[in-house]
Amino acid sequence: MTTTQDTLQTRYSEPGAPLSGERIPLCVPCMGGGEWAYIKECLDTNWVSSVGPFVDRFEQELARYVGTKYAVATCNGTSALHLALLAAGIEPEDEVLVSTLTFIAPVNAVRYAGAWPVFIDAEPDYWQMDPRKAVEFLETRCEWRNGSLRNKATGRRVKGILPVHILGHAVDLDPITAVARKYDLTVIEDATEGLGARYKGKMLGTLGDIACFSFNGNKIITTGGGGMIVTNSEAMARRAKYLSTQAKDDPIEFVHKEVGYNYRLTNIQAAMGCAQLEVLDKFIAAKRDIAASYQEALGAVRGIVVQRERPETFSTFWLYTALVDKDEFGMDSRFVITRLGELGIQTRPLWQPIHLSPAHRSPWQPECPVAEDLNGKAVSLPCSVGLRPDQQKRVVTALRSFGGTDQRV
């Protein structure tokens, strides 16, 4: 059994195993060491299903880590987003501003709530939702009518902003929360990729009205599958918990006034979550170390742009991503992905910006040229917490052999 201790030790101390042809995955889970004991406890005590002491403990410990009053565990991050939108008062036919450069889950969740997404472009420096473009949309393409903000093109009520903190970096949230206050909009943070990252000293997930995390297999910590809603609002937390447990209205009788969901996390998954949470800070340190090594090795290569940390933020560099400029590097991002794949190195592109997705396209959608440009250039590189220095060296050596002169003399 490999524990984190062993893996991290390997990362920091091993002089470099011979370069083998072993496959290097993009981003795989790393066990913290406590998982076996905690999961065994579930099996020994028969608390294996959707209630149990580890569920409560995981909720409490995650809330404490992030710094919110409440946390509600769910079966995955997508269900957390769905419930967060409902708990935040998003209603059918409302509109919600959402980052276009994102994994599709938050956009699907907006549709599950019966609401409609308005996609906001990314900014070119840190690739997050561009607050200037969000504000511009609200100020120029919406109007205040009868106590609510309306999209002039559709007549629908604009009720929320859902910024997605992508890749372990923070959205520039101050201008977004300011404009949300001005127009009475709810801010739902998708912090599923940003657990442990901070914005101006505050943990992501504490800056809006309600926020979501995911513990899917490739996230910074994992429960196999799982999610969490965090908020300081007791009403929102209660509502999310209620909806996640089939909206049961009586502690004994099976009486339901509303349509609910079965979105609970199991005690076994929560047990794993408790163990993973114990090593989260070490995982973050490992991710940042991997990022620093990539920066050092690739930062000066012509045609490659490495990811930077926004001033006044703390990034986890959850999924390390670089931009490849075809003209300057001499090879485009997709070819880089194919060639690295042939060498046993798993990489992948970023998501198609969702405003282009056939599932979510709309005719009145604002343009998002920056996200489209980033999508053409981005390549996510291997960055598992347990990635060994010799493996990382193999990635870097392969990449540098394809093109792009080192601009350092």
Ligand SMILES: *Cc1c(COP(=O)(O)O)cnc(C)c1O
């Ligand atoms: C992973 C992820 C989610 C939620 O994922 P689940 O697989 O449902 O846990 C939501 N949003 C983003 C941006 C993600 O990366």
